[in-house]
Amino acid sequence: KAGVTQTPRYLIKTRGQQVTLSCSPISGHRSVSWYQQTPGQGLQFLFEYFSETQRNKGNFPGRFSGRQFSNSRSEMNVSTLELGDSALYLCASSPSSSEKLFFGSGTQLSVL
Amino acid sequence: SQKIEQNSEALNIQEGKTATLTCNYTNYSPAYLQWYRQDPGRGPVFLLLIRENEKEKRKERLKVTFDTTLKQSLFHITASQPADSATYLCARGNTGFQKLVFGTGTRLLVSP
DSSP states (O other), rough: OOOEEEOSEEEOOOOOOEEEEEEEETTTOEEEEEEETTTEEEEEEEEEEEEEEEEEEOOOOOOEEEOOOTTTTEEEEEOOOOOGGOEEEEEEEEEOOOOOOEEEEOOEEEEO | OOOOOOOOEEEEETTTOOOEEEEESOOOOOOEEEEEEEOOOOOOOEEEEEETTOSSEEEEEEEEEEETTTTTEEEEEEOOOOGGGGEEEEEOOOOTTTEEEEEOEEEEEOOO
């Protein structure tokens, strides 16, 4: 089975721009969650989607949004980018009955 | 707030020895704790999950404990190998949700 696929792998943007990151979960996994990883804060939960519905949201500003499609693929969007948004954005999927997460390799976002 | 604390200092050990990593949590006991391994530039990889009512869990050379009195989990790698060198993340979670609270991880270096 293919793992979690995230695109693009690397992204460079400037302040004020917006960005869309994509995640394809493992086939059959209906839950997708997103995390932001920075050296100082570690992994922080952004949001979780299940069957196209947002089930949980972390403490991030409204500039961070996401959605899930009927095929379980997910996207997250960050508008009006700030320097502090530079981070590794990780997507994880899981089967409905499992708590363990399967992570992708992430998208490394650099905001200049 | 719910927090996970891991030793931020790297742990250096010799090949063949047992590595022991510590994870402390605050406030109430989580339903479970998970341990992940992360290599540079990659997403975390799930290793073990231990539930609140379990004292110990083993998988090959890995062992994890859950002490609700000390509010602590210990993660052991026996007969460590240089290939075990990585950052190990501890995370707390609750049943039914994919929102995990991660520690910042402990870097393990195993020298030949």
